[in-house]
Amino acid sequence: MRISLNWLRELVEIKLTPEELAETLTMAGFEVEDIEDRRTWADGVVIGKVLERQPHPNADKLSVCTVDIGASETLNIVCGAANVRADIYVPVATTGTYLPNIDLKIKPAKLRGVPSNGMICSLKELGLPTDVDGIHIFTPENLSLGSDVRPLLGLDDVILDVTATANRADALSMVGIAREVAALTGGKLSIPQPEAVTINKSAGNLTLKISETKACPAYIGTVVEQIKIAPSPEWLQQRLRSAGVRPINNVVDITNYVLLERGQPLHAFDQERLKSVAGSENLTIGVRFAEAGETLKTLDGQTRTLSTQNLLITANNKAVALAGVMGGEETEVHEGTQSLVLEAALFESVAIRRSSRSVGLRSEASGRYERGVNRAELEIACNRALSLITELADGVIVQQEIADTRPDPANWSHSIVLRLDRINEVLGPIDLGVETGELEAEDVERILTALGCELTDNNDRTWKVTVPPYRYRDLEREIDLIEEIARLYGYDNFVDTLPEKTEPGYLSLDQELLRKLRAYLRAEGLTELMHYSLVKPGEDKQIVLANPLFAEYSALRTDLISGLIDAFQYNLEQGNGALNGFEIGRIFWQEEEGLQEAEMLAGIMGGDATLGKWSRGGREQQMTWFEAKGILESVFQQFGLEVEFQPENRDSRLHPGRTASLWVRGNRLGTFGQVHPQLRREKSLPDAVFVFQLSLDTLLNALDNDDLLVPKFKSYSTYPASDRDLAFFAPVKVTVSEIEKVITKAGKGLLDSVEVFDEYRGENVPAGQRSLAFRLIYRVSDRTLTDNEVEPVHDKVRTALVEKFGVSLRS
Secondary structure, eight states: OEEEHHHHHHHBOOOSOHHHHHHHHHHTTOEEEEEEEGGGTTTTEEEEEEEEEEEOTTOTTOEEEEEEOSSSSOEEEEEOOTTOOSSOEEEEEOTTOEETTTTEEOOOEEETTEEEOSEEOOTGGGTOOOSOSSOOOBOOSSOOTTOBSHHHHTOSOEEEEEEOOTTOGGGSSHHHHHHHHHHHHOOOBOOOOOOOOOOOOOOOOEEEEESOTTTOSEEEEEEEESOOOOOOOHHHHHHHHHTTOOOOOHHHHHHHHHHHHHSOOEEEEEHHHHHHHHTSSSEEEEEEEOOTTOEEEBTTSOEEEOOTTOEEEEETTEEEEETTTEEBGGGOOOTTOOOEEEEEEEOOHHHHHHHHHHTTOOOHHHHHHHHOOOGGGHHHHHHHHHHHHHHHSOOEEEEEEEEEOOOOGGGSSOEEEEEHHHHHHHHOOEEOSSSEEOOOHHHHHHHHHHTTOEEEEOSSSEEEEEOOGGGTTTOOSHHHHHHHHHHHHOGGGBOOOOOSSOOOOOOOHHHHHHHHHHHHHHHTTOEEOOOOSEEOSOSTTOEEOSSOSOGGGOEEOSOSHHHHHHHHHHHHHTTOOOOOEEEEEEEEEEETTEEEEEEEEEEEEOSOOOSOOGGGTTOOOOOOHHHHHHHHHHHHHHHTOOOEEEEOOOOTTEEEEEEEEEEETTEEEEEEEEEOHHHHHHHTOOSOOEEEEEEHHHHHHHHOOHHHHSOOOOOOOOSOOEEEEEEEEEETTSOHHHHHHHHHHHTTTTEEEEEEEEEEOSTTSOTTEEEEEEEEEEOOSSSOOOHHHHHHHHHHHHHHHHHHHOOEEOO
């Protein structure tokens, strides 16, 4: 917000320089982004009177003017403005003046052979906006020739561009900034309190019908007649320009002025136009939500299609304004307006924020309603505007209607218990120069009283603090008051020493395991991926957002596999080749008992993992089932975790014969499988793409085991091993893991390891069976095994396989 120091000085006593005030506000949390010193814009520009104007002898568009600036001699000035003439008062830049806005220093010169000593200025040349094409002409009222033009043009001012934080709705007004400056500097406040307006009651035709009292807790509609639309007085126009607002006419300027002064948005409707839209002499002003597809042409000239999120002001149920955002073009005040209805209302912040965003329109009014307008000063702002309208537009107030569902005024402020010990505990010691100390009760009372709070001492180093109504939104808890104390006492006045003893930081067990998990997966050649949690809607058990930013991202993902498959496809389409990657993220779903979420680990594999392909003539080699499965098994092996793979067919996206569920200690860990051929063709993926999705909570719980976290030393044998191969026909339905379990159990004692090294199906293999070959390694730590020791154990293994699975031994 742009703050005029001249305006601010009328509201609060200021003894600081502009630079000191900017520093004070910035250190208190109100960042001053720019200091615009307008006093330099027209330094050396004075009031002059054109005594005589003659055409230039050598140029058709130039004039030669004789100008009196109150000096002993008149000036001869060549001017190119079309509106220059004799007997007018104008701003004159004298010789030696520098005009920074056009980067020009005035020097004696000759223009087409005629000497010129100075320049008659336009407002644009002095840095002020204007619609006039030519020099500025003053109204000849008590003007002193040769006097400084800056007070007349509002250029004896300094503008501070102040940014208020989102929680400080009160700071979006001159009164709010004045209160803040008074609290920071101790300056005396002089906030004007408007007198109660006189209502010349007559038979009124205005009624109110507020159907959405939650969205609009208070509405004041005032009928003002005998209006005379005219330009605003110069002082009002200067105030608006300093704030960056373009003056329009006296009525509209007054509503903008009160908005800037009090932070209360107002809107003026042309009463006759309201009646025309309503189709009746009797007006019923209402507040309701729009119907889907309803339209309204706003003041910016755009016709907007509305939704059920848009809050409307209506005249006899016909939309005339977007409540709290912008008025409608059909009912705006214009040059011929003779009567108006002034709206002063409170709107709920969430309703205005949704309405503003749904039509993509933000305004000065909506920005204030979204943060929260002071509900205790609605009548004050309304009376302020009405008193100015009666003064500057000769208006006569004939009727005022009020619809008020606000809580009792006694509840407009609330009380907070504040503890002195808690203040010092949170903020720490203060710097007293030679030594340190603590904040005292007097400091706390002084600061909070300056902020407008009322304190009741409980005589036990605590207070009952009553918050002023204009701060009820951001001062809600004890910690909020402590923050205010620190802010106004000055953050730089607190000691910046560190505690005497520090404790080194550490990672939790889950954090350490996650770091290891990521490192192991990267070591296997997988790249970590990251996707948005928001996806397209349409899946079962999906959680859909009520107010999404985009329709394409309006639901929460229920798994990670879909995003990984899309990423694989995208990488292929972009020419980056096949993707081997993993992702750790949350998934969300909906059950009967409520909303659920879990953290998952997922991955996708299908690219050639080797770096160089020269040995294969540059050809890609597709990853096999066993290679993909081996990547997972390698990670589990590094953790020392035993994971069992079981056949499964639950996910339609995966190949029904090449999908497995993973189990650890009887708990389901997740799924691993090959992408279904149909989905592969739809996505134009390679022949073999494998995915997995594991429950991270289950995995971390399984790893939370002392035997795994602190591996024990296992002695190794210095004696050679004795290996045996075992081949047989086994039913296809019998899994390798089941066979390995039986072999391990039967060979317990001598068997060191078992590994499958061959599988064959086809010619000479009985139907429904497959040929499997295993290598068994026998070893002990204290001797070399003999055949007489190995053979009985090996026969025991063969017998166990025949009895358990009915295999046909081939060796």
